[in-house]
Amino acid sequence: MLETRRKFIQKTIRFTACFISAAGGLFNTIIANATWPADNFNETQLNDTLQQLFGRQEFIETDQIQVKLPKIAENGAVVPIIITSSLKKIETFTILAEKNPAPLIAQFTLADETEAYVSARIKMAETSDVIVIAKAGDAYYSKRIAVKVTIGGCGGG
Amino acid sequence: MSSIKIRTKRLGDITQIRTLIAHPMETGRNKDEQGKLIPAHFIQELTVKHNDKVISSSVMGAGISKNPYFAFKFIGGKTGDKISISWQDNLGQSDSQDKILK
Numbered sequence: 001m002l003e004t005r006r007k008f009i010q011k012t013i014r015f016t017a018c019f020i021s022a023a024g025g026l027f028n029t030i031i032a033n034a035t036w037p038a039d040n041f042n043e044t045q046l047n048d049t050l051q052q053l054f055g056r057q058e059f060i061e062t063d064q065i066q067v068k069l070p071k072i073a074e075n076g077a078v079v080p081i082i083i084t085s086s087l088k089k090i091e092t093f094t095i096l097a098e099k100n101p102a103p104l105i106a107q108f109t110l111a112d113e114t115e116a117y118v119s120a121r122i123k124m125a126e127t128s129d130v131i132v133i134a135k136a137g138d139a140y141y142s143k144r145i146a147v148k149v150t151i152g153g154c155g156g157g
Numbered sequence: 158m159s160s161i162k163i164r165t166k167r168l169g170d171i172t173q174i175r176t177l178i179a180h181p182m183e184t185g186r187n188k189d190e191q192g193k194l195i196p197a198h199f200i201q202e203l204t205v206k207h208n209d210k211v212i213s214s215s216v217m218g219a220g221i222s223k224n225p226y227f228a229f230k231f232i233g234g235k236t237g238d239k240i241s242i243s244w245q246d247n248l249g250q251s252d253s254q255d256k257i258l259k
Contacts, residue, residue, distance in 0.1 A: 106218070
């Protein structure tokens with residue numbers, strides 16, 4: 001009885017190890033880019049994404065981040081965004097769209113000599129808030145802007 | 158031809174970099190004419206360098222628009238300096254392009 005149990009466990013371990021290494025190989029070929037944080041881009045709710053990105057971090061709502069977005073975006077596939085800030089020593093800007101299937105759009109890391117300025121074009125699935133989070137030192141600042149989307153930009157059509 | 162176009166502009170002490178990248182940025186949710194899902198294909202990482210020093214590295218998902226446009230500004234930059242931009246996507250494809258400041 002003991003003997004078979006031990007054998008069973010050994011086999012299970014061997015099988016699991018084999019499976020993990022095989023799956024690992026597969027994973028590497030599909031996601032060629034090992035540094036890309038796939039978990040942060042999960043299709044989930046905004047709060048889960050924020051938790052995944054920043055843990056239990058509190059955000060300071062501020063007007064020191066200026067976000068230029070159209071109030072009404074006629075085409076959700078191309079929504080221009082310009083972020084500037086008077087905050088000092090910003091390390092990252094994170095852009096999220098609350099109601100997109102995957103709320104995280106992009107995270108920009110800025111060097112010391114890089115100005116607190118990023119411009120991009122984003123997709124929005126539907127009318128929702130866009131949230132920009134700036135990390136400066138140990139503090140996290142946030143700014144929310146509501147954007148009304150006339151035609152969603154995440155496909156399905 | 159490179160997929161990356163770079164425009165630079167000197168604004169006093171600051172250099173502005175604007176880039177336009179030819180890329181489908183497919184989310185994996187769109188369907189083709191036959192109603193089949195088009196597989197996800199999007200840029201995951203973008204790196205901007207000034208004379209081989211990274212001034213911005215970004216990670217992104219398919220929430221960035223098709224044929225992405227980005228702009229950055231940095232302090233410094235003089236004639237002859239090199240700006241390099243490179244990207245890598247979820248299928249392991251990549252591209253890079255250099256631009257010498259005028």
